[in-house]
Structure formats: structure tokens, C-alpha cells
Amino acid sequence: MVTLHTPFGTVRGRTVPGPFGDAEEFLGIPYAESAGRFRAPGPPPRWTGELDARAYGPACPQTPVGAAGLRTDEHRCLNLSVWRPAGRTGPLPVMVWIHGGAHLYGHHANPVTAGARLAARYGVVVAAPNYRLGALGYLSLDHLLGPGYADAANAALLDLVAALEWVRQAAPAFGGDPGNTTVFGQSAGGASVAALLAMPRAEGLFRRAIIESGTGDRAQDADHGRRRTAELLELCGLDASRADALLTLPTARLIRAQEALIRRRSSRRPNLDIAFQPSLDPGLLPAVPVDAVAAGSSSDVDLIIGxxxxxxxxxxxxxxxxxxxxxxxxxxxxxxxxxxxxxxxxxxxxxxxxxxxxxxxxxxxxxxxxxxxxxREPSQRLLDARRTARGRTxxxxxxxxxxxxxxxxxxxxxxxxxxxxxxxxxxxxxxxxxxxxxxxxxxxxxxxxTSFARTGVPEGHGLPxxxxxxxxxxxxxxxxxxxxxxxxxxxxxxxxxxxx
Structure with missing residues (x-):
């Protein structure tokens, strides 16, 4: 057992032995309060006493297959886990992993992406947040419920910004360098990283980024969002005049309707339709990520794309x-x-x-x-969009x-x-x-x-x-x-x- 004092309270984790040495893990730490369904995340919670961080926190609601063996809870899913090398002093590079899953599925409790071995072998701090998915993270509602729900269409991205802000404040407690954070993600997680590159709210929260099989194209316009909301309402047995019923609809019913929408839309293609994704918003996501990057957004950020x-x-x-x-x-x-x-x-x-x-x-x-x-073609265009970037690509x-x-x-x-x-x-x-x-x-x-996270240059002994x-x-x-x-x-x- 190991105890750390963070700016938000004391956490109790545990030591994890491994083939590359011991790591310390702290699981399921809340990084933001829930402000209610479809609302932007609230401030980070604070607590007295010790927070037991030896078990993963709840995942975001999704199909049972997507979170097999895990609890889901839409009001308690804004939690993250942190791994650090035991016995190492800081400041160490911080790597924040964003899981994939078509913006519908996934969590940070996957044993394949546990950060203990990466942390122990390479001397980095690894953090991984859960964030809202599907309709709970990306549903356009302000046209029906008013400006108080203007953030609903990008609630998931705001969750990630809140997690990065928490990491910046808490990094020194875990031996991490708050000025040297790399955000990396795969598939929908990679698309989320691309969106963060285009978000003014995320500026300064990370120094480097890695996009694995992601895309810089995912940002729907208002019409797309409104059509999708109408379709979801229909599948919930509602219409626009009763849109406020979405605020209290049982979570399981919302997820079933969401899955029905995905099945209906995916029948038109051999691949899964990405119906839920970030939305263009003048204040939060002012342009499609690839276009924002081409215009100079996050130009100083070092980037790996593949x-x-x-x-x-x-x-x-x-x-x-x-x-x-x-x-x-x-x-x-x-x-x-x-x-x-x-x-x-x-x-x-x-x-x-x-x-x-x-x-x-x-x-x-x-x-x-x-x-x-x-x-690949979207990744290629993102590479080409970085031609005038000051950071390395x-x-x-x-x-x-x-x-x-x-x-x-x-x-x-x-x-x-x-x-x-x-x-x-x-x-x-x-x-x-x-x-x-x-x-x-x-x-x-x-x-x-990890060398890229440390210095901005991917290299290694004996490697090309x-x-x-x-x-x-x-x-x-x-x-x-x-x-x-x-x-x-x-x-x-x-x-x-x-x-x-």
C-alpha cells in the first residue's frame, strides 16, 4: 500500500510488481464532479481522509459487452487511473492515454492498456481517464432545450479537458512534470486527440501528442447533430416537444436506442457508422480538426501520426x-x-x-x-496540414x-x-x-x-x-x-x- 497527497486530497494506492520493476497504481480517482446529464463537467472534487484508489472506478454507460465485468455509472464515470514507477523521483514525463471505441465503447480498465509496465520500464507517469460516450457525450440539444445545453454536443471533449487540467495540477504529487505532458490515443481516442489539437480550451494542457489510427475529420455540423437527435428521440418513443424527457430517461433505455440508431445507420455501409462524434462550435471546436491544424492550431505541439x-x-x-x-x-x-x-x-x-x-x-x-x-487518407491529410507547424511531426x-x-x-x-x-x-x-x-x-x-514523450524525438538504442x-x-x-x-x-x- 502507498499513500500520496494530491492537491485534491490523499489517495491510497498499491504497489504492482512486474517484469521491469515495481510500479505504483492509483485507480478510479475522480477528476470532475458530475453536473448532470448532458452538462459540462463540474470542478474537481476534494475529499478529506484517504481515498481508496485500489480498484477501478465505474465506466461510462455503454452496452454490457463494451464494459464486460465493470460497473457503469453516468454520474461517477469521470474518473482516471495513474501509474508511476516506484522509487523514481521526478519530474518525469506524463503520458495521458485516451481509449478508443467508436465514441461508443471503452474504458481505462483494459488490462492491455494498464500503464504499470510502461511506467516502470521507461520512467514515465501514465494516466488514463474515462469520459462520456455516445449520446451522453455527443448529443446536440441546445436547439431543443436551450443554451443551458450548448455544451452537450461536446461533453466528452470537455471531460477530456477536465481530466488534462486535473493531471496538470496533480502531476507533481505523482512525480510528473506538469509542463511535459503527452496525450496519446487510438482510433476514436486518436480522433479525440486531433479534436484537442483544435480546441482553444485545450491549449497549453499538453506539449506533445500521438494519434494512432485516428482521424482529423471528425466534427459534425449543426444540421447533422439535429438530424441525429431527432432520430434518437424517435427510437426513444419521443418527439421534439418531449425532448426534456431525455433528461430523466433510464440510462439503459437511452443506450438501447443509441445502439438501434447505430445499427440502422451502419446498414448502409460495411463498416460501423460513427454517428456520435464531436460537433463544430465557435467557442469549443471552431473548425474541423484537420482544417484548424492547417491554419496553425497547436503548431508548437510535437506530433506522431500513424x-x-x-x-x-x-x-x-x-x-x-x-x-x-x-x-x-x-x-x-x-x-x-x-x-x-x-x-x-x-x-x-x-x-x-x-x-x-x-x-x-x-x-x-x-x-x-x-x-x-x-x-489512412485522413491521417495523411493531417500530416500534410502540419507542413508549416513549428513542432516536429x-x-x-x-x-x-x-x-x-x-x-x-x-x-x-x-x-x-x-x-x-x-x-x-x-x-x-x-x-x-x-x-x-x-x-x-x-x-x-x-x-x-516514451523518448518522444520525454524530449519530442522518438529514438532508442540500436533503433533506426x-x-x-x-x-x-x-x-x-x-x-x-x-x-x-x-x-x-x-x-x-x-x-x-x-x-x-
């Missing part, structure tokens, strides 16, 4: 027989997804062949189309794949996460990475990520020099065994999809 080669293989397994593949997907969707590319469906296979060195199978074409549309492509899933999943979505957190040999991670995941890959990702991303070289770290540095590794596809 994707996994087969980020969409969860939607289209790579070993799907040709006869079972909906080969019409690119032709059907290209007009909306890539209206600037003529004859994309016909041209994409030949560009993939140039990259792969062989003709792609039907499943590989459709998977690549979705991976490019959802993750780095690009990566994760290409390792687990032997037992290589044929079907390849370098799949989330596969890099256990290597970053040094948990690749744990029971939960083995399901994805197999029983003999290469320790060298964890060595590389752990060293690159990772040069900043710049045109025309477009240096990209290809994260595999071994790690390689490549110039514009998917150039034929990138050039096909490039926007003027």
Missing part, C-alpha cells in the same frame, strides 16, 4: 474468398467518400498491385479501400501481423497497442498477438513512444533514426521486425487519393 496497414480487416477479413466479397463496395461508396478521384474502383487495384508487388485479392482491395477511407505505418491471424487480420486495428504498453505477453493480449509476440517490437515502440516527416521525402517509420525507415511507402495509393 496507422496500421490493415486497419479495416475487422470489417473485411483478408482471407475472405473472392466469391464472398462485396466487390462493388468501392464503386458504390467512392462518389461520397472520394468524389475527387475519377474511376477509383477501377484504378485502386492497380495502385495496390504496385505497392504489394502482386495483384491484390478481392478482399484486399475492399479492405484497403475502407482502411484508406476511414484512417513524425509518421509511422505499423505492418507486423501475428502468425496465427496473418491470413485474415494482417496488421489489424489495435494490434500495436500491447506493444506500446509492454503487455504483449499477457493473457488478454495473446488473443490478438499470439503466444510468441516479438519482444523486440515492444522494445522499439516503448522506446520510441526516425527523421521528421517532410515533403518530398515523407519519411515514415515502418514498425515491424525489424523496424525500417521508408520514404513514402504507399506512394501509388497516396497519390491516387490525394486531394488538391
Amino acid at each position: 496507422t496500421n496497414l490493415n486497419d479495416a480487416s475487422g470489417y473485411v477479413p483478408l482471407d475472405t474468398p473472392d466469391a464472398d466479397v462485396d466487390t462493388a463496395v468501392p464503386a458504390r461508396l467512392a462518389g461520397a467518400d472520394f468524389p475527387h478521384v475519377a474511376d477509383l474502383a477501377a484504378r485502386l487495384p492497380e495502385r495496390l498491385a504496385a505497392v504489394m508487388g502482386r495483384p491484390p485479392r478481392a478482399a484486399e482491395v475492399v479492405e484497403a479501400y475502407l482502411a484508406e477511407q476511414i484512417y 513524425y509518421a509511422y505505418l505499423f505492418t507486423w501481423s501475428a502468425p496465427h491471424t496473418r491470413a485474415g487480420r494482417g496488421s489489424s486495428h489495435t494490434l500495436e497497442i500491447p506493444f506500446v504498453f509492454q503487455t504483449q505477453d499477457t493473457p488478454r493480449a495473446r488473443v490478438e498477438v499470439g503466444k510468441a509476440a516479438p519482444a523486440a517490437l515492444a522494445d522499439a515502440l516503448g522506446a520510441y513512444w 533514426v526516425w527523421r521528421p516527416y517532410a515533403v518530398p521525402e515523407r519519411t515514415t517509420a515502418v514498425l515491424d521486425t525489424p523496424v525500417l525507415m521508408a520514404a513514402d511507402p504507399r506512394r501509388p495509393v497516396r497519390e491516387l487519393l490525394a486531394r488538391a
